[in-house]
Structures are given as structure tokens and as C-alpha cells.
Amino acid sequence: MNEVKTADQPTDDSAVPASTPAGRTARGIVRQQLQQILAFASLIVLVAFFALANDNFLTWSNVTGILVSTAVIGILALGTTYVIITGGIELSLGTGMTLAAVMTGVFLVNLGWPLYLGVLGGVLTGALIGLVNGFNIAFLKIPPFIATLAMMMIAQGLALVISGTAPIYFTDVSGFTGISQGSAIPGVDIPNAVLILFSATIVAALILGKSILGRFTFAIGSNEEAAVLSGINVRKWKIIIYTLSGAFMGIAGVVLAARLNSAQPAIGVGYELQAIAAVVIGGTSLQGGKGSIVGTLIGALIVGTVTNGLRIMSIPQEWQTVIIGLVILLAVYTDILRRGKQG
Numbered sequence: 001m002n003e004v005k006t007a008d009q010p011t012d013d014s015a016v017p018a019s020t021p022a023g024r025t026a027r028g029i030v031r032q033q034l035q036q037i038l039a040f041a042s043l044i045v046l047v048a049f050f051a052l053a054n055d056n057f058l059t060w061s062n063v064t065g066i067l068v069s070t071a072v073i074g075i076l077a078l079g080t081t082y083v084i085i086t087g088g089i090e091l092s093l094g095t096g097m098t099l100a101a102v103m104t105g106v107f108l109v110n111l112g113w114p115l116y117l118g119v120l121g122g123v124l125t126g127a128l129i130g131l132v133n134g135f136n137i138a139f140l141k142i143p144p145f146i147a148t149l150a151m152m153m154i155a156q157g158l159a160l161v162i163s164g165t166a167p168i169y170f171t172d173v174s175g176f177t178g179i180s181q182g183s184a185i186p187g188v189d190i191p192n193a194v195l196i197l198f199s200a201t202i203v204a205a206l207i208l209g210k211s212i213l214g215r216f217t218f219a220i221g222s223n224e225e226a227a228v229l230s231g232i233n234v235r236k237w238k239i240i241i242y243t244l245s246g247a248f249m250g251i252a253g254v255v256l257a258a259r260l261n262s263a264q265p266a267i268g269v270g271y272e273l274q275a276i277a278a279v280v281i282g283g284t285s286l287q288g289g290k291g292s293i294v295g296t297l298i299g300a301l302i303v304g305t306v307t308n309g310l311r312i313m314s315i316p317q318e319w320q321t322v323i324i325g326l327v328i329l330l331a332v333y334t335d336i337l338r339r340g341k342q343g
Contacts, residue, residue: 035283035295036282036283036292036294036295036298039281039282039283039295039298039299039302040298042302043298043301043302043305046302046305046306046309047305049309050305050308050309050312050313053309053313054309054312054313056312057308057309057312060189062308062312064189064190064191064194065308066301066304066305066308067190067191067193067194067197067304068180068191068193068194068259069304069307069308070197070300070301070303070304071180071193071194071196071197071255071259072097072193072252072255072256072259072271073271073274073275073278073300073303073304074197074200074201074278074296074297074300074301074304075196075197075200075248075251075252075255076093076094076097076248076249076252076271076272076275077275077276077278077279077282077296077297077299077300078200078201078204078248078293078296078297079093079130079204079244079245079246079247079248079249080093080245080248080275080276080279081204081208081279081282081284081291081292081293081296082204082208082213082217082241082244082245083144083241083242083245084276084279084280084284084285084286084288084291085208085217085218085221085284085285085288085289085290085291086217086220086221086238086241086288087220087221087224087287087288087289088137088144088238088241088242088288089144089145089148089276089286090133090144090148090242090245090272090276091145091148091149091151091152091272092129092133092148092149092151092152092154092155092249092272093249093268093271093272093275093276094152094268094269094270094271094272094273094275095151095152095153095155095156095159095268095269095272096126096129096130096151096152096155096246096249096253096268097126097249097250097252097253097256097268097271098155098156098159098253098263098264098265098266098267098268098269099125099126099129099155099156099158099159099162099253100122100123100125100126100129100249100250100252100253100254101122101159101253101254101256101257101263101264101267101268102159102162102163102168102263102265103121103122103125103162104118104119104121104122104125104253104254104257104263105163105168105169105170105257105262105263106162106168107121107122108170108173108176109168109169109170109172109173110168115173115174115175115176118173119179119254122250122253122254122257123247123250123251123254124247124250125250125253126246126247126248126249126250126251126252126253127243127244127246127247127250128246129151129155129246129249130242130243130244130245130246130247130249131239131242131243131246132151133147133148133151133242133246134238134239134240134241134242134243135239136151137238137242138234138235138236138238138239138242139235139239152272156266156268156269159265159266159268160265160266162265163263163265165265166265167262167263167264167265168262168263169261169262170257170258170261170262170263171261176257176258176261177258177259177261178192178258179192179193179196179254179255179258180192180193180196180255180256180258180259181193181258181259183195193255193258193259196251196255197297200248200251201293201294201297204248204293205292205293205294207244208292208293209293213237213240213241213244216232216237217237217241218289218290219232220232220234220237220238220241220288221288221289221290221291222288222289223289252271253268256268273328274303274324275300277299277303277324277327277328277331278296278299278300278302278303279291279296279299280299280328280331280332280335281298281299281302281303281327281328281331282294282295282296282297282298282299282300283295283299284296285335286332286335287335299331302327303324303327306323306324306327307320307324310323
């Protein structure tokens with residue numbers, strides 16, 4: 001099998017001319033790092049702005065609140081980063097997460113499963129949604145937008161049918177809320193939801209940067225036809241990538257249910273847009289082939305910071321939605337400009 005170069009592969013920049021493929025790869029790494037630096041600088045500017053606008057913004061309780069609210073969006077965004085790097089899209093994130101939360105409630109509350117088994121069932125529900133999405137896209141050749149849009153509606157309908165359109169409460173499930181609200185570090189007031197987010201970020205970054213899955217993710221997104229000619233089983237790896245994204249979806253569903261102490265059958269609507277926005281703001285290209293997990297984490301923190309900052313400044317909800325939309329538009333336009341310069 002021929003070797004396929006990706007944007008994240010380490011390259012000796014000084015040993016290759018800029019006009020060679022390896023030289024272009026090295027320049028791509030520099031651009032990726034520059035994008036992450038710019039995203040981080042934007043986050044710092046936002047924090048400074050909201051801190052000056054409201055004295056309560058930098059209080060520990062508010063900072064913790066930002067991180068907790070970012071956790072669900074961030075975990076969703078980590079998984080969909082792989083999908084977007086392949087040039088795909090995942091629109092069933094929010095409703096799939098909701099279905100995973102509802103199924104966790106069914107396993108733990110209705111069926112009385114042990115805690116670890118019910119949580120595992122919720123995560124696997126998300127993975128199953130991703131598996132079906134991957135099969136529809138890779139084997140049935142349904143465009144990702146249509147396949148995941150259909151799954152978004154299916155997951156929403158199933159969540160409503162299974163729950164009977166009523167929330168499932170975990171009041172009698174011992175230890176469940178501790179998954180999000182407790183703290184695994186004694187004496188440190190950092191909720192487990194935040195620890196899960198950063199742990200998931202490390203795992204996702206290692207998979208993307210150090211494993212064959214990450215290598216093939218970039219190869220498929222850079223040039224799918226070339227990936228096929230290089231001997232990569234694109235169909236198989238696409239299914240794996242969507243299944244992995246689904247597993248992150250399931251984790252997000254469990255974390256959200258534990259935070260709310262209930263599985264709300266319609267709460268996930270709109271989460272997919274915020275998660276995709278976090279990925280794009282973090283520098284992952286909607287055209288595929290470029291992206292990073294660290295950038296996605298920064299993007300999720302930016303979305304969480306803007307949302308919290310606007311809320312703490314008492315900006316009406318409808319205007320918060322408008323401003324978040326403008327931020328997404330700016331991020332996509334920046335991506336278009338960046339690709340234009342690279343072309």
C-alpha cells in the first residue's frame with residue numbers, strides 16, 4: 001500500500017524545499033498551528049472583553065459554569081471533528097445525543113440495570129447511530145447531509161416515542177448525577193463533566209495524531225480518490241469514523257443527562273449547530289483534509305464563552321442566537337478565505 005501524507009504527519013521542515021510535497025505538508029503544519037494560535041488569541045480577547053463588561057464574569061463559579069456548559073458541546077464537537085476532516089457532516093448530533101440520554105434512562109430507570117451497564121448502553125446507543133450513518137454514507141452512497149438529516153429526524157422521533165414525550169428522572173439511580181456534578185479530584189472544585197471533556201480531548205487528539213485511524217481520516221478528506229488508489233478501504237474507515245463520532249455523541253448524552261438528573265426527550269435540538277460551529281471556529285475545514293482536536297476544544301470554549309458572556313450581560317435570548325449565528329458565519333468565511341489563499 002502506498003504511503004499517504006497527511007497534514008499532521010511530522011516532517012523535517014528544514015530538509016525539504018517548499019515546492020515539494022513534503023515542503024507543502026510542512027507549510028500546512030505551520031498554518032494549522034497559526035490557526036490554533038489565532039483561535040486561542042480570540043478566546044483571550046473574548047474573556048478580557050466580558051471580564052471588563054461584567055465583574056462577575058471571572059468569578060470561579062461562573063468560570064466553572066462556562067466549562068460545564070461547554071463540556072457537552074465540546075464532547076460532541078470532538079467526535080464530529082473526524083467526520084468533518086473526511087469532508088462529511090453530522091447533523092444528527094443533537095437528537096442522537098438525546099436518544100442516547102433517553103436510552104440511558106430506559107436502561108437504568110425502567111429496566112434497573114447496574115450503573116456501569118446503563119451508562120455503557122447509552123454510549124453504545126450513540127455508537128449505533130454513528131454506525132448506521134456510516135453504513136448509509138459509505139455503502140448506500142447517500143450524501144452525508146441527507147443521511148444525517150434523516151437520522152436527526154429518526155432519532156428525535158424515537159426519543160419522543162420511547163420516552164412517551166415525558167422526561168425520565170434519575171432520582172433513584174444512586175451515583176448517576178456524580179458523573180457530571182461530582183468531582184473525582186478530592187479538594188478540587190472541578191466538576192467531573194469538565195474532567196471528562198479534557199480526558200476525551202486527550203484521547204481524541206492521540207487517536208487523530210498518532211493512530212492509523214487519524215492518518216486515514218486526513219487521507220480520505222484530502223483526496224478520497226487518491227486514498228482509494230493508495231489501497232485504503234475507504235468504506236470501512238468511514239464507517240469506523242462515523243461510529244467513533246457516535247460514541248462521543250453517546251458520552252455527551254450521558255454527561256448531559258447526569259448534569260440535568262433527567263433525560264429530556266427534546267433537549268438536544270440545536271446542539272449539532274453549536275458543535276459544528278466549535279469545529280469550524282477551531283480551524284477544521286468544512287472542505288475536509290484539515291483540522292485538529294486542540295483547535296476544536298478552543299472553538300468549543302469560544303462558543304461557551306460567548307454564550308455565557310451574552311447571558312451574564314442580560315442580552316435577550318433571541319439576540320444571543322443572532323450573535324452566535326454571526327460568529328459561525330464569520331468562521332466559515334474565514335475558512336473560505338484561508339482556502340482561497342492556499343489555492
